[in-house]
Amino acid sequence: MNINKPISRRKALKVMGLGMLAACVPTLPSFGKSPKENEKKTKRLIFYFSATGNSLYIARQLGGDEATLLSISQEIHNEHPDYEAEEIGFVCPVYCFIPPAIVQDFIARSSFKADYFFTVGTYGAHSTIFPEFVDDLAKKHGFQMNYISTIQMVDTYLPYFNMERELADPKLQRIPERVATVLASINNRENYIQEVTEQDRMICDGYYRMSGRDRQRPTVTRSEKIVFATDDCIGCGVCTSVCPHGSWKVIDGHSVANGECENCLACVHNCPKKAISIIPTPPEPEEANRNARYRNPNVSLADLIKANSQK
Numbered sequence: 001m002n003i004n005k006p007i008s009r010r011k012a013l014k015v016m017g018l019g020m021l022a023a024c025v026p027t028l029p030s031f032g033k034s035p036k037e038n039e040k041k042t043k044r045l046i047f048y049f050s051a052t053g054n055s056l057y058i059a060r061q062l063g064g065d066e067a068t069l070l071s072i073s074q075e076i077h078n079e080h081p082d083y084e085a086e087e088i089g090f091v092c093p094v095y096c097f098i099p100p101a102i103v104q105d106f107i108a109r110s111s112f113k114a115d116y117f118f119t120v121g122t123y124g125a126h127s128t129i130f131p132e133f134v135d136d137l138a139k140k141h142g143f144q145m146n147y148i149s150t151i152q153m154v155d156t157y158l159p160y161f162n163m164e165r166e167l168a169d170p171k172l173q174r175i176p177e178r179v180a181t182v183l184a185s186i187n188n189r190e191n192y193i194q195e196v197t198e199q200d201r202m203i204c205d206g207y208y209r210m211s212g213r214d215r216q217r218p219t220v221t222r223s224e225k226i227v228f229a230t231d232d233c234i235g236c237g238v239c240t241s242v243c244p245h246g247s248w249k250v251i252d253g254h255s256v257a258n259g260e261c262e263n264c265l266a267c268v269h270n271c272p273k274k275a276i277s278i279i280p281t282p283p284e285p286e287e288a289n290r291n292a293r294y295r296n297p298n299v300s301l302a303d304l305i306k307a308n309s310q311k
Helices: 009-027 054-063 101-109 130-140 163-167 170-187 198-211 238-242 266-270 301-308
Strands: 042-048 068-071 082-093 111-113 116-123 147-152 227-229 248-251 254-257 276-278
Touching: 042 054, 054 068, 054 082, 054 116, 054 170, 054 301, 068 301, 082 101, 101 130, 116 130, 130 147, 147 170, 227 254, 238 248, 238 254, 238 266, 238 301, 266 276, 266 301
Parallel strands: 042 068, 042 082, 082 111, 082 116, 116 147
Antiparallel strands: 227 276, 248 254
């Protein structure tokens, strides 16, 4: 090789650019690794689980520009689930008055170290015993919650709730104010566990007596038992990408459910053709409105795919 041969200006710029990129690589954040592996201690770390975007939206509001947000659907596969930050928070929907099973499992298998812990649950109709359950869950696994609260949003459980009516409910107008209140409390590191009333307990007990569900893991089931793709399915594969358990497959151009199910209904709500329906499971009714689906307007389909895809 002739090392004295001149090179073009374009080639020289390309070489310089590659050198600058190489120099920058070591400073890039280590996505997918626990915060303790980074040199600088994370200030606020928020774990979230979201099927229709409500909890992801709230996590973003509570995190602002400086917090690190991690999807529980992805982090549950972390082989070294040791997390450390100044503040650690959890944001998730309320399923049958408690956290989804995947959230419980993630907390059970992980180690957390922080000066301040908080949890915010998003719910539609009733949150009842959620704060108490989360408080006990944390203690069981070696840490103490400092703050637990809930934020009422639309209820996305289609057998009982018509999304058109939910979207017209005045309660949506109160969300910004409620978010601001919760955020201020967390920023001030307030110690607060939302009260669980006797009426809350009565509602919860009545539901479990009526439904016969398991009180620890009420929504865990097999996907083929509760959802199916109708003839309107075009085999686009969106359901395969938003399912937190990866329990959908496209076979011969048609989506087929077969695997563990969180009953989060991400597949149902995010199907672009509204081609996924719920199989009625007595005593629960059929869908309130088969033509109405929901995704938080501040969250994109791409956001949910990134959060939940198991591919």
